[in-house]
Amino acid sequence: MLLLDDFLRYVKIDTQSDENSSTSPSTFKQYDLLNLLKKELDELGVENTLDEFGRLYGYIPGNDKHDCVGLCSHVDTALECSGKDVKPQIIKNYNGNDIPLGDSGLFLSKNDFPKLNECLNKTVITTDGTTLLGADDKAGIAIIKEVIRNVLKMDKSSRRPLAVLFTPDEEIGRGPEHFNLALYKAKFAYTIDGADPKYISFENFNAKSINVHIIGKSIHPGEGKDKLINAILLMNEFISYLPKDMIPYKTSGREGFNHIVSIKGDVENAEAYFILRNHDSNILKKQVDDFLLAKEKIEKEYKEAKIELSIKDQYRNMIEVIEKHPDCKTLIENIYKKMNIPFEYEATRGGTDGATFSFMNCPCPNLGTGSYNHHGRYEFAVLEEMELMSKIVTEIYKI
Ligand SMILES: [Zn+2]
CATH class of the missing domain: 3.30.70.360 (Alpha-Beta Plaits)
Structure with missing residues (x-):
């Protein structure tokens, strides 16, 4: 399966950012993934630009009568835990038992993480207990790749133009640096960088x-x-x-x-x-x-x-901007309603790259990735939820 293959390939690449660096991107190893993504966009025939600061922009033309909508994910992983030599474990048909994380002596247990109660019979991807997983935000990247494949199958006249942005350095708050809206072309965008698919976030601190x-x-x-x-x-x-x-x-x-x-x-x-x-x-x-x-x-x-x-x-809280551009809200809400997927609004207790993009003339709410416990060894992703997110996000481009 392409979505899972992509995800496993991306998480094995060490892309940790560095808050003590003044270069952009903060670590050059982030290019290991950026260059791979560029190659993959080339292979799919998606026009793209990797700028000198490690921002990768892609564009798929569509029906020009409809606004171009962007998607955005970050390639870097958090500072709190190593992202080197990630060895993902794939648990198919999860049976509800505690999941041992490799030989580390750590377990992923339903008692500590009740979300696992919703994962019975699903495919859960965990760490081996020695690193983080990097689903934050490589689950987002893999979802966007799946959406790109789906959108390319649509007729140009029956799809909305799609802009893609992969940024480095989100974890050190520098993702939106050097953001070039003229290159991005999106009227508004969504970061795919949250957790549970049921939450849509238009608000942050x-x-x-x-x-x-x-x-x-x-x-x-x-x-x-x-x-x-x-x-x-x-x-x-x-x-x-x-x-x-x-x-x-x-x-x-x-x-x-x-x-x-x-x-x-x-x-x-x-x-x-x-x-x-x-x-x-x-x-x-x-x-x-x-x-x-x-x-x-x-x-x-x-x-x-x-x-x-x-x-x-x-x-600043992006809600100020979103309220003036309700189309980015109604578009995604209508998709959840049409697909009969229950959703809730979540006011993020932090900041997002999207908040900064919103104040740079690109309103940018945040959507889920189907991954949890970010920034540490207990991080895990749920394949079926990643698939669901790729279906939801694909709907954005159907006109
Ligand atoms: Zn993230």
């Missing part, structure tokens, strides 16, 4: 970061009364002024959070780095106000202390 730098005053502690301003203690106090329950540990769904990522310091200087997330941009503004208020309180009490806040915008 609005995201800001705040670096808090507190400058104290160090003198001999024996002489410190009313003079020694300890930056470490002030940082502690600063954090205590922030809302206690607005943290990842206590939030889910549409609740946003402030997350302290790192802290370092001594008596004279203390620095803490926070990320702030909320689907609602007005609430996100209030979260920033909490930081400004904490700064004010401390500076009022300790006149000689100095607090610098460096506030940066990171990404």
Whole structure:
């Protein structure tokens, strides 16, 4: 089966990105897959361009009376777990038992991952417990390849034009760099980079970061009364002024959070780095106000202390853009309805490449891949769900 063959071929290629690199793509091994995909597009007769930054664009012409719709997946894999020497295990007719992951001593079990309850008698593809699988996002790439094959079988006049984009470096937030909309030609697009096929995602977090730098005053502690301003203690106090329950540990769904990522310091200087997330941009503004208020309180009490806040915008919720371009929403919704497939909206608790594309004039919701537990050894994919996604996405191009 071509879909499975493609998927297994892609996951065996190590394409991990590197957040410490400044080149584009961040690692040259991503070209091992990009060049293969280019060759495969050539063989299928799909016109394509691999640019100097490792972005691979493909285009299949169709009936010009209909808008060109794009598809997008990323070739890189996550940093948290190695993607080298991936040895996928294929479990056909899954019988519901725990699945041993090679000789690693790890098991994929229904108790830990209830999704497996829905996978009885299906084909489940897992790791051997030593690497991630890389279904994020090679399942997306394999699905797009299957869609391309299906679309090429359609008559040109009865299909919608299809634009394809394979990007490197999504996992380090640099996928949309160098994005060339003129080359892509899509009026809107879909990233195929989610999990369960039943979820359609038009929403992601609005995201800001705040670096808090507190400058104290160090003198001999024996002489410190009313003079020694300890930056470490002030940082502690600063954090205590922030809302206690607005943290990842206590939030889910549409609740946003402030997350302290790192802290370092001594008596004279203390620095803490926070990320702030909320689907609602007005609430996100209030979260920033909490930081400004904490700064004010401390500076009022300790006149000689100095607090610098460096506030940066990171990404925005694509819903702002999608609401102005409802066609990308109605098109996919109508397909799920026509195919009688139940669907739900999912507000992604993170960012997506599609969010950034959306603000670059290419609205770009996210669809599922039929793969789960991304970024680690327990990652797995369900072949039947990948097939279902390729059928759903193929429908986009039938006019
Ligand atoms: Zn991904």
